[in-house]
Amino acid sequence: MANLIHVIGIGPGNPDYITPLALELINNADILVGGERVLKPFTGLGKELFIIKNNLPEMVRFIKSRCEDCHVAVVASGDPGFYGILEYLRRYFAPPELAVEPGLSSIQMACARLGISWHDAVFCSIHGRDAAGLVELVRVNPKVIILTDPNMTPAALARELAEAGVSNKKMYVCENLSYDNETIGEFDIDNVPEDIGKSGCVIVILDKA
Known part of the structure; x- marks a missing residue:
């Protein structure tokens, strides 16, 4: 019988936000699977590593x-169940094969930094996707929280919104959450700098008061 595959969320990035149980599971694993940046803090543990980099089918074959005969831990930033690796793994592994350890998501961190609730927000990820439909989503909802990627910067999104006449909004750009270089900027839609959020960030868009 195969061992449980642990799917572990390690939070927004700073090791201080990794739960004690997540650390215990990582320490007890034989093999760690994850992105290079995610696994970097654990390279000194002497574990076998599988780096995820545009090779998800190969990852599945490797885990199977x-x-x-080994304890495999898939390590993910944020929470693996929120626009994370869990959805992909569920296509190939039955729920009883997976043991999920949740982590603090960057969206939770962004809302905490802004002092706002998030149960009433509309969430969207544009990691690797175009922004089709996003403009209308922002237009009709008072609180939208977006995970971006380098292909859709805050400035690019703001231009699309402005061109569609969506202007009565405030955009908050949250970068490097939990790290020493964390920044949070507040902007009008027509005044978002070009040089922010180029490596991915959390964008919170609220109706103006």
């Missing part, structure tokens, strides 16, 4: 081939 090793989980019979």
